[in-house]
Amino acid sequence: MRVLIAEDDSASRLIHQMIVEKCGHDCLVAEDGEEAWEIFQDAEVDVILSNWMMPNIDGIELCRRVREERRAAYTYFILLTARGEKEHLLEGIEAGADDYLTKPIDAEELQVRLISAFRVTSLQRQLTEKTQGLERLNELLFEQARKDPLTQLGNRLQLREDLEMMRGRIERYGHRYSAVLCDIDFFKPYNDHYGHQAGDEVLIKVANVVAEHLRSGDTAYRYGGEEFLIILPEQSLESATVVADRVRRAVEDLTIPHEAKTPPGSLTISAGVAALLPEGDKDIEVLLNDADKALYRAKESGRNLVMIHEPAGET
Numbered sequence: 001m002r003v004l005i006a007e008d009d010s011a012s013r014l015i016h017q018m019i020v021e022k023c024g025h026d027c028l029v030a031e032d033g034e035e036a037w038e039i040f041q042d043a044e045v046d047v048i049l050s051n052w053m054m055p056n057i058d059g060i061e062l063c064r065r066v067r068e069e070r071r072a073a074y075t076y077f078i079l080l081t082a083r084g085e086k087e088h089l090l091e092g093i094e095a096g097a098d099d100y101l102t103k104p105i106d107a108e109e110l111q112v113r114l115i116s117a118f119r120v121t122s123l124q125r126q127l128t129e130k131t132q133g134l135e136r137l138n139e140l141l142f143e144q145a146r147k148d149p150l151t152q153l154g155n156r157l158q159l160r161e162d163l164e165m166m167r168g169r170i171e172r173y174g175h176r177y178s179a180v181l182c183d184i185d186f187f188k189p190y191n192d193h194y195g196h197q198a199g200d201e202v203l204i205k206v207a208n209v210v211a212e213h214l215r216s217g218d219t220a221y222r223y224g225g226e227e228f229l230i231i232l233p234e235q236s237l238e239s240a241t242v243v244a245d246r247v248r249r250a251v252e253d254l255t256i257p258h259e260a261k262t263p264p265g266s267l268t269i270s271a272g273v274a275a276l277l278p279e280g281d282k283d284i285e286v287l288l289n290d291a292d293k294a295l296y297r298a299k300e301s302g303r304n305l306v307m308i309h310e311p312a313g314e315t
Contacts, residue, residue, distance in 0.1 A: 001025045001026070001046035001047055001114070001117065001118055001121065002025070002026045002027075002028065002043070002044060002045055002046050002047075003020045003025045003026065003027055003028070003045075003046065003047045003048075003049055003114070004028045004029075004030065004036060004039055004040060004043075004045045004047070004048045004049070004050075005017055005020065005027060005028070005029045005030065005049045005050075006030045006032065006033055006035075006036035006048065006049070006050040006051060006054065006059070006062060007029075007030075007031075007049075007050075007051045007054075007080070008031055008032050008051060008054045008055060009051070010031075012051070012103070012104075012105075013029055013031070015105070016049060016080075016105065016110075017029055019105070019107045019110050019111070020049070020110070020114070022107075023110075023111050023114055025047075025114065028043060028045065032054045032055050032056050032057065033050070033054045033055075033056055033057030033058055033059065033061060033062040034056040034057045036048070036050065036057070036062055037057055037062055037065055040066060040069075040075075041069075044073065045075055046073075046075065046076065046117070046118075046121050047075065047076045047077075047078065047114065047117045047121070048062070048063075048066065048075055048076070048077045048078065049078050049080065049110075050062055050063065050077065050078070050079060050080065051079075051080045051081075051103075052079055052080060052081040052082075052092070053081075053082075059079050059080070059081075059092070059097075060079075060091065060092060060095045063077050063079070063092070063095045063096045063097050064095050064096060066096065067095075067096035072128050072132075073121070073124070073125060073128065074120070074121055074124040074125075074128075075121075076098050076099075076116075076117035076120055076121055077096060077097045077098050077099075078097070078098065078099045078100065078101060078113055078117070079092045079097045079099075079100040079101075080100070080101050080102075080103055080105065081100060081101075081102060081103065082102065082103045098117070098120070099113050099116065099117075101113060145157060146158035146161070148207075148221075148222040150200060150203055150204060150207075150222070151203055151204055151207035151222050151228075152207070152211075153207050153210070153211065153220045153221055153222045153228065154219060154220065154221040154222070155221065155222060156221075158221060159221045159223070159229065162219060162231070163284050163285075166231070166284055167283075167284055170276070170284070175233060175234065176233075176234060176235075176236075176275070176276060177231060177232065177233055177234075177235075177275070177276050177284070177287060178231075178232040178235045178236065178237060178239070178240030178273065178274065178275040178276070178287075179229065179230065179231055179232070179240070179273070179274050179275075179276075179287050179288060179290075179291040180229070180230040180232065180240055180243060180244040180247070180271055180272070180273050180291065181223065181227060181228075181229050181230075181271065181272045181273075181288070181291040181292055181294070181295045182206075182210065182227065182228045182229075182230070182244070182247065182248075182269045182270070182271045182295075183226060183227045183228075183269060183270055183271075183295055183299070184202065184203075184206060184226040184227075184267065184268075184269050185261070185267070185268045185269060185270055185299075185303040185304060186258065186260065186261040186303075187199070187202075187225070187226040189258075189260035189261055190202065190258055190260055190261075190267065192260065193259065193260035194260070202256060202267060203222075203226065205254060205256065206228065206251055206269065207220075207222065207228065209247060209250045209251050209254070210228050210230060210247055212250070213243060213246055213247050213250065214230070215232075217233050217234075218230060218231065218232050218233070219231045229288070229291075230243070230244075230247075235275075236275060237273060237274070237275035237308055240273050240275060241273045241306060241308055244271040244273050244306045245271075245306045247269070247271065248268070248269055248270075248271055248304065248305075248306055251267070251268060251269045252266060252268050252304065254266070254267070268303060268304035269304070270295060270298035270299050270303045270304060270305055270306070270307075271294075271295060271298060271305075271306045271307070272290075272291045272292060272293065272294025272295030272296070272297065272298055272306075272307050272308075272309065273291060273294055273306060273307070273308045273309065274287055274288075274290030274291040274293075274294055274308070274309035275287075275309075290309040291309065293309055294307045294308055294309040294310075295307070
């Protein structure tokens, strides 16, 4: 262990250091409570062996500060005192001390206290490691529950949670959003012709293309079997259309053979784009429906196209 000795008496400090080092522990020494506090803030310390009566910061105040620090690793605190009244000792324990020794210190008694300190700090360290492991596992499970296992894009659960957050931002801050809904052209014939494993590989490749074209703050989801949704915060309809066409061209540039469509060629996607402006009286679901309508138009117009949503009455 690493033991910090806070002792203003030089002779006592040397004796304590010799005992601690003889027990096989590393030692840090401070001439008073103030220096001990400075050392503690800069170093990892397992045990503090502190005199009660010291100038500037006494042992009680040092103990209180250590406890208020609330580090992940527990620091075992032993108070050294020449006084033995129960009320006096109770004050030290209430301040956060774990144990005490009466001065002058007996070497064997100090060794016993250090053994106890080692057991306590070791158990606490193991508990901390398990707790941190559980926290990391919970975070991983939380993330996995919100990702599509095949494409690693957001799933429907993630989308539902994000849409609620988007609604709040639209209402409070007037944020605007654009949406791009993509669909792989003639995916069912591809799956039937090449097999489901090849179909899964295509879904992964297209998802990777989508992810590669996201800016910081953009999000992408697997919206359906072969559909992908991209949400673009603070982008106009025009800029979102540029993103959609880049994704479309990037998928086409993969030159994945698709012999099952007529005429045979490479695998492509179609996309529909819609925008939700803060001044418009629209709900976030309307944005998704508008993108879906634009996607349908792209399909009907020959596929491998990007279409924007045109509200009724506009040309």
